[in-house]
Amino acid sequence: MSKITRRTFAASSAVVAASAAFGLRPALAQAYPARPVTLIVPWGAGGGTDATARIVAALLEKDLGQPFNVVNRTGGSGVVGHTAIATAQPDGYTIGMLTVEISMMHWQGLTELAPKSYTPLALMNEDPPGIQVSSSSPYKTVKELAEAIKAAPPGKFKASGTGQGGIWHLALVGWMQAMGLPANQVAWVPSNGAAPAMQDLAAGGLDLTTCSVPEARAIIEAGKARSLAIMAPARNPIFKDVPTLKEAMGIDYATGAWRGIGAPKNLPPEIATKLTAALKKVYDSAEFKDFMSNRGFGTVWGDAGQFGSFMDKGDAQMGEAMKAAGLSKA
Amino acid sequence: MRLPDSVTGSFLVVLGAASAYGGWLLPPVPGQPVGPNVFPLVIGIGLALCGLAIVFGIGHTFEEEEELIPLEDGQAAAAAPPQGKFYSLRALLPPALLLFYVVAADRLGFIITAAIMVYVTSTALGAKWKLALPLAALSPFAIHLIFGKLLRVPLPAGLLPTPW
Amino acid sequence: MLKTLIEAFALISTWEVIIAMFAASVYGLVIGSLPGLSATMATALLVPVTFYLSPIAAIATIVAASSMAIFSGDIPGALLRIPGTPASAAYADEAYAMTRKGQAELALGAGVWFSAVGGIAGVLSLMILAPPLAEIALSFSTFEYFWLALLGLMCATLVARSSPVKAIAGMFLGLLVSCIGIENPGGVPRFTFGLTDLFGGIEPIPALVGVFAVAQVMRAMLTPEPPPLPRRKFGSIMAGQWKLTKQYHWQMTRGNIVGIIIGVLPGAGADMAAWVSYAMSKRFSKEPEKFGTGHVEGLVEAGASNNASIASGWVPSLLFGIPGDTIAAIAIGVLYMKGLNPGPTLFTEKASSMYAIYLMFIIANILMIPLGIAMIRIAAYILLAPRSAIMPIIMLCCAVGSFAIGNNMFGVVTVAAFGIIGYVMEANGYPVAAMVLGIVMGTMVEQAFVTSLIKSDGSILPFFERPVAAILAAMAIGALLWPVMVWAWRKLKPVRTGVAATSR
Known part of the structure; x- marks a missing residue:
């Protein structure tokens, strides 16, 4: 009995596949999405990227009328999930959330994948790094801190915020270079993310952290740390008191951790246009804005073209910082 | 071993x-x-x-002998297991079945792969077909219902999609 | 105060919260008790569901599911010797030995009762002592963590019933496994052999599932079906628990305190609490020779400890957004998603929400007793079912569970590989639990050691200078030298002929 069922199923699925390949091609674009769409997240459930992906998926589902299922493909420090997005069928039924790591990992020789391995759809978020010190630190402004760093021997100051070669490490390196200092002027203490680094800052083990201000928010509000500046072109409306590097010390350096939606390469343009338009609606919706400002996440919009050039620019910037820090294999 | x-x-x-x-x-x-x-x-x-x-x-000298803790009413002396030449290789069956799952699940789908796994394991442990067959037919659906449906774990559909 | 408490009551006494809490409790019990699925995964799989719930209901599901799952991880440990969580791995052998002696209900009853007591003690500490506990958490720098992690590793040798040398070897194997991947302080691929899937390293859960569950099925393949347990009525589960409470009240209290303190320290969590408490219990017991043969004392202390740590693990999460363990990390994500941003303002501006969380913890731990009893009664039927019906389902759970961790087939490969490793180790007297502990603690030891040295510019003095670090250092070195001293002492004593005869 099971044999017959299996054969029937195989036959019928072949028919479906054939009709999809020949007969139904032109109708595909109008019909899209005709079935549930998978949104791959390269990071674990419960994190910031996961949360952003879930709100985007829920709003896309409302707009396009098909379920958008968030699937957390973790492992390999993001490589596994990013690979899954890049190697999926470019039919619009698998899209994914790209994160800043895609412009970093290939410089370290961890993967072949780079921003150009994807069809960019939309940039949704960017969080600039802040410069935080402990509340017992003698430095009240970023200028004082920078002067002290310049005067101290290399490696005297210790900073943290993420692992070796992570985005906040590169932000520190970029800042040092912008000040004309060597990459190792401040020693990097690797940590398992921003939260443990902020704890160690409060415990007195570090001089500064360069994680984003939202990540440091709880400790800052507890009065255990303060933020001196952010490495962004403009102030964050939620943390109005924190100046930008340019305002505080005239250094025009900005970077950030970003999240955007992408699809496998060679996605049919009509599907890409439709998705980008839907994502624009998501971005403009009150739900998305409320959610992001609640968490303190910065919102930045970039359509497919802008997202693409944004990634290319960031990619070059990361490559430079990684070479300076001796992290690049390329 | x-x-x-x-x-x-x-x-x-x-x-x-x-x-x-x-x-x-x-x-x-x-x-x-x-x-x-x-x-x-x-x-x-x-x-x-x-x-x-x-x-x-x-x-x-430290090593405490692993004494078999007897069942409460005295475990019946187990009959010596049949010691064929390849008998000890049977132990490799469970990891082999897991690898089979890795290779086959995407192609055959969860239900069929799981049914095969359950049937083989059950038979290897001495079950008659009267137990093994219904078990293999029902348990994949139960597991799929819990994980695939309720918890949204993306289990591969393959050749035999589930009715839900 | 009273007003916020009433507000908190109003917040949780909606149908949505009650139903969510009840459903999540049952869910946590079921997932936790399935071999191959863990409390962390139970919580992670809930995240998509919480997305559709109101904030309080969302937190309720996390609180209820995580508390229940940690307890019900003991059930397969006791009945099948397949621990559901790394925490239950510490005492799975003990609980299983009790089942073989016909005391399954006492072992599981102790699990549910002392878990509930521990959970409530943990909540009380969260309510009353949150600020001072938070100070403890913030006073721990990497120097202290290094010694703490080392102490945790020492527990492997204290708990093991086999040769301590083999236990240490097992622990080293676990540490070696934890070296795999790029999640090391240097951020370089290590022992990955060019495989992308190995970049993220080996997660403790698939390894745990492999060495216990898969290895157990492998052993079943070679041994004849044991005669079924005689059909007898499963005795009362709660009977005797009050007597145990009185008899071991000191062990229980010590377990609670140790659990609360370890739980508060970010990164340590329930796993370590259970191990440390079980080892302490054996070390300070009047009858340590009974440990491992089905003796309830260690279960009391470890059970009281691991659930206490779950609640106190929320202290750093709620105050600073620093997760105490992996479950708390997921919970923080949900808190943020629901606009309940962690931080001291949560205690002042959203005090009623905070009290609602406390109340939910207490209710969850009280609810654990009747639901836990029901679950144990149902689970006890697997002692009656033939092995050929249970083991296939376990295999299926192993495959699905290890896949669901990252929706990645590599998890299934890991489980299969660790099945073989665990089987070979077990057959040759190497304790697999020691290896699991090594995998859990390895990253923490290395991270703490390397970052401490960077911060001290290569000097090891701060490892002994800071007061807390010095105390922990003395304890760790003492624990390290303990087996050596015992060995020397035994060597000096004339060898008893009985020992010589039974040794291989």
Whole structure:
């Protein structure tokens, strides 16, 4: 009995596949999405990227009328999930959330994948790094801190915020270079993310952290740390008191951790246009804005073209910082 | 798979030496006085030392004999298992079935792959078809209902999509 | 105060919260008790569901599911010797030995009762002592963590019933496994052999599932079906628990305190609490020789400890957004998603929400007793079912569970590989639990050691200078030298002929 069922199923699925390949091609674009769409997240459930992906998926589902299922493909420090997005069928039924790591990992020789391995759809978020010190630190402004760093021997100051070669490490390196200092002027203490680094800052083990201000928010509000500046072109409306590097010390350096939606390469343009338009609606919706400002996440919009050039620019910037820090294999 | 202590101990010495050597080869990281090479080095040496101690039987007197804790009313003396030539290879069946799942699940789909796994395991453990067949027919659907449907784990559909 | 408490009551006494809490409790019990699925995964799989719930209901599901799952991880541990969580791995052998002695209900009853007591003690500490506990958490720098992690590793040798040398070897094997991947302080691929899937390293859960569950099925393949347990009525589960409470009240209190303190320290969590408490219990017991043969004392202390740590693990999460363990990390994500941003303002501006969380913890731990009893009664039927019906389902759970961790087939490969490793280790007297502990603690030891040295510019003095670090250092070195001293002492004593005869 099971044999017959299996054969029937195989036959019928072949028919479906054939009709999809020949007969139904032109109708595909109008019909899209005709079935549930998978949104791959390269990071674990419960994190910031996961949360952003879930709100985007829920709003896309409302707009396009098909379920958008968030699937957390973790492992390999993001490589596994990013690979899954890049190697999926470019039919619009698998899209994914790209994160800043895609412009970093290939410089370290961890993967072949780079921003150009994807069809960019939309940039949704960017969080600039802040410069935080402990509340017992003698430095009240970023200028004082920078002067002290310049005067101290290399490696005297210790900073943290993420692992070796992570985005906040590169932000520190970029800042040092912008000040004309060597990459190792401040020693990097690797940590398992921003939260443990902020704890160690409060415990007195570090001089500064360069994680984003939202990540440091709880400790800052507890009065255990303060933020001196952010490495962004403009102030964050939620943390109005924190100046930008340019305002505080005239250094025009900005970077950030970003999240955007992408699809496998060679996605049919009509599907890409439709998705980008839907994502624009998501971005403009009150739900998305409320959610992001609640968490303190910065919102930045970039359509497919802008997202693409944004990634290319960031990619070059990361490559430079990684070479300076001796992290690049390329 | 009961091996003499000298064999397992020697294996640990080799493994420890290999990992120490592997760690030694790792490049230092700029700015870190203790690089990623140190930890494998320490562990490798520790492992090798443990292996040596086991080979020479140090700490052996410590070993408490694993006494089989008898069931409350006295376990019936188990009949000696049939000792065919390849009998001990049966132990490899469960990992082999898991690897089969890895290879086959995407193509055959969860339901069919799981049914095969359940049927084979059950039969290998001595079940008659009267038990194994219904088990293989029903349990994949139950598991799929819990994980695929309720918890949204993306289990592959393959050839036999579930009715829900 | 009273007003916020009433507000909190109003917040949780909606149908949505009650139903969510009840459903999540049952869910946590079921997932936790399935071999191959863990409390962390139970919580992670809930995240998509919480997305559709109101904030309080969302937190309720996390609180209820995580508390229940940690307890019900003991059930397969006791009945099948397949621990559901790394925490239950510490005492799975003990609980299983009790089942073989016909005391399954006492072992599981102790699990549910002392888990509930521990959970409530943990909540009380969260309510009353949150600020001072938070100070403890913030006073721990990497120097202290290094010694703490080392102490945790020492527990492997204290708990093991086999040769301590083999236990240490098992622990080293676990540490070696934890070296795999790029999640090391240097951020370089280590022992990955060019495989992308190995970049993220080996997660403790698939390894745990492999060495216990798969290895157990492998052993079943070679041994004849044991005669079924005689059909007898499963005795009362709660009977005797009050007596145990009185008899071991000191062990229980010590377990609670240790659990609360370890739980508060970010990164340590329930796993370590259970191990440390079980080892302490054996170390300070009047009858340590009974440990491992089905003796309830260690279960009391470890059970009281691991659930206490779950609640106190929320202290750093709620105050600073620093997760105490992996479950708390997921919970923080949900808190943020629901606009309940962690931080001291949560205690002042959203005090009623905070009290609602406390109340939910207490209710969850009280609810654990009746639901836990029901679950144990149902689970006890697997002792009656033939092995050929249970083991296939376990295999299926192993495959699905290890896949669901990252929706990645590599998890299934890991489980299969660790099945073989665990089987070979177990057959040759190497304790697999020691290896699991090594995998859990390895990253923490290395991270703490390397970052401490960077911060001290290569000097090891701060490892002994800071007061807390010095105390922990003395304890760790003492624990390290303990087996050596015992060994020397035994060597000096004339060898008893009985020992010589039974040794291989």
